[in-house]
Amino acid sequence: MKFDVLGRLAQLGQFVLGHIQSIGRSGIFLFLAIFSRASFKNKGELLIRQLYNVGVLSLIIVTVSGLFIGMVLALQGYSILVSYGSEGAVGQLVALSLVRELGPVVTALLFAGRAGSALTAEIGLMKATEQLSSMEMIGVDPLKRVIAPRFWAGVISMPLLAAIFNLVGILGGSMVGVDWLGIYEGSFWTGMQQSVDFIDDVGNGMVKSLVFGIVVTWIAVFQGYDATPTSEGISRATTRTVVYSSLAVLGLDFILTAVMFGEL
Amino acid sequence: MRMRTVEISVGAFMLAGMLALVAMAVKVSGLTTSGSGETYELTAYFDNTGSLKPRAKISMAGVTIGKIKRVELDKDSYMAKVVMGIDSKVDNIPIDSTAAIVTAGLLGEQFISISIGGDDIYLQNGERFEDTQSALILEELIGKFLLGSVGKDN
Incomplete structure (x- = not known):
C-alpha cells in the first residue's frame, strides 16, 4: 500500500517535471530560432515562401469568417437595439466587438487550425523522415533554416490577417445593417467613428493579435520540432498544437483585456 | 516562375493588410489628418x-x-x-x-x-x-x- 502511494507520487512528479522541462526546452528553442543570424543567402526567399504558406493561404478562411461574423453581429445587434429605438448604435456595436475582441481572437483560433496545425505536421514529418537530422549533418542549422522563417512568417501574418478580418467584418456589418435592414448610414458610421479610438481600440487589438501570433506560431513550431518521430506522434503533436494554442489564446485574451480595458 | 507568383501574392497580402489598417484608421476610428x-x-x-x-x-x-x-x-x-x-x-x-x-x-x-x-x-x-x-x-x-x-x- 505504502509502495503504491510512493509510486503515484513519483508519477505525478514525473508528469510535472516533464511539462516544466518541455516549457524550458521550448523557451531555449524559441530563443535559438530568433536570435541566431542566418548565414545562408536565400533567407528572404524562405521567409516569403512561408509567408505565402502561412498568410496568403489563410486569407480565404479569414475573410469569409470575418464577413459572416460581421453580418451576424449586425443582425443580432439590430434585433435587440431596434426595440429601444437605437438601431444607429449597431455600427458602434459591430466595430467595437470586432476590433477589440472578435477580430484578434477568432483570427488566432482560425490561424491555429489552418496554419498552426499545418506547421506542426510539416515540421513533424521533416523530423520523422530525418530531414532535420540530415540538415544538421551537412552543417545547416534546422532552427535557422526551417524554424525561424516559419516563426517570423506567423508573427508577421497574424496582425495583418486580423486587420483584414476586422475590416471585412465591419463591411459585412454595414452591408447587413445599412443596405438590408435600413439603418441610417450616417448614424452607423459616425456612431462608430465616435466610439472607436485608433490607439485604444484598433491599436490594442493589433497588439493582441501580435501576441497571439507569437504564441500560436511558437506552440506550432515547437510541437512539430518536439514531436515523437512516428506517424502517431505527429498526429498527437498536431492535436496538441490546436488544443494548446486555442487555450493559450483564450486565456491570454482575458489577461490582455484586463490589462488594456479593465480596471484590474 | 512559380516563385514569382508566390512573391506577388505575398506582396498583395502585405499590401492588403496595411490597407486594412489604414482603412480602419480613417473609416472606423475617424482618424483624420486635418492639421x-x-x-x-x-x-x-x-x-x-x-x-x-x-x-x-x-x-x-x-x-x-x-x-x-x-x-x-x-x-x-x-x-x-x-x-x-x-x-x-x-x-x-x-x-x-x-x-x-x-x-x-x-x-x-x-x-x-x-x-x-x-x-x-x-x-x-x-x-x-x-x-x-x-x-x-x-x-x-x-x-x-x-x-x-x-x-x-x-
Whole structure:
C-alpha cells in the first residue's frame, strides 16, 4: 500500500517535471530560432515562401469568417437595439466587438487550425523522415533554416490577417445593417467613428493579435520540432498544437483585456 | 516562375493588410489628418456636460462645423470647460450665440449645437461662448417632475 502511494507520487512528479522541462526546452528553442543570424543567402526567399504558406493561404478562411461574423453581429445587434429605438448604435456595436475582441481572437483560433496545425505536421514529418537530422549533418542549422522563417512568417501574418478580418467584418456589418435592414448610414458610421479610438481600440487589438501570433506560431513550431518521430506522434503533436494554442489564446485574451480595458 | 507568383501574392497580402489598417484608421476610428491650422478654438463653460466626450460633433443648423477637443474641469469656477475646434471656414459666429448640449434622440450620443445670435461682432480664436445651456439629465428631469417643481422653477 505504502509502495503504491510512493509510486503515484513519483508519477505525478514525473508528469510535472516533464511539462516544466518541455516549457524550458521550448523557451531555449524559441530563443535559438530568433536570435541566431542566418548565414545562408536565400533567407528572404524562405521567409516569403512561408509567408505565402502561412498568410496568403489563410486569407480565404479569414475573410469569409470575418464577413459572416460581421453580418451576424449586425443582425443580432439590430434585433435587440431596434426595440429601444437605437438601431444607429449597431455600427458602434459591430466595430467595437470586432476590433477589440472578435477580430484578434477568432483570427488566432482560425490561424491555429489552418496554419498552426499545418506547421506542426510539416515540421513533424521533416523530423520523422530525418530531414532535420540530415540538415544538421551537412552543417545547416534546422532552427535557422526551417524554424525561424516559419516563426517570423506567423508573427508577421497574424496582425495583418486580423486587420483584414476586422475590416471585412465591419463591411459585412454595414452591408447587413445599412443596405438590408435600413439603418441610417450616417448614424452607423459616425456612431462608430465616435466610439472607436485608433490607439485604444484598433491599436490594442493589433497588439493582441501580435501576441497571439507569437504564441500560436511558437506552440506550432515547437510541437512539430518536439514531436515523437512516428506517424502517431505527429498526429498527437498536431492535436496538441490546436488544443494548446486555442487555450493559450483564450486565456491570454482575458489577461490582455484586463490589462488594456479593465480596471484590474 | 512559380516563385514569382508566390512573391506577388505575398506582396498583395502585405499590401492588403496595411490597407486594412489604414482603412480602419480613417473609416472606423475617424482618424483624420486635418492639421490644427484648419480649425480655430472656442471655449464654453457648462454647469454639467452630461456624457459629452472629446471628438463629439459641434453642429450649427444641423450641419457639423467642428469637433470637441477637450472636456475638463475648471478648478476655480467648478464648471466644465469645453474646448472646441471649429472649422476655420466658419469664422462668422456672432459673439452672443448660444452653445447648448443636446442629445441625438432619446438615448443617442451628445453633441453641442450652436444657436446663432444677432451681434455684428464675431467670436475669435480662444474666445468663449457667454451663453450656454447644460446637458439635459434625464434623471434630474424625472426627479423634478416627481417633486412637482417643474412649474415653480420657471
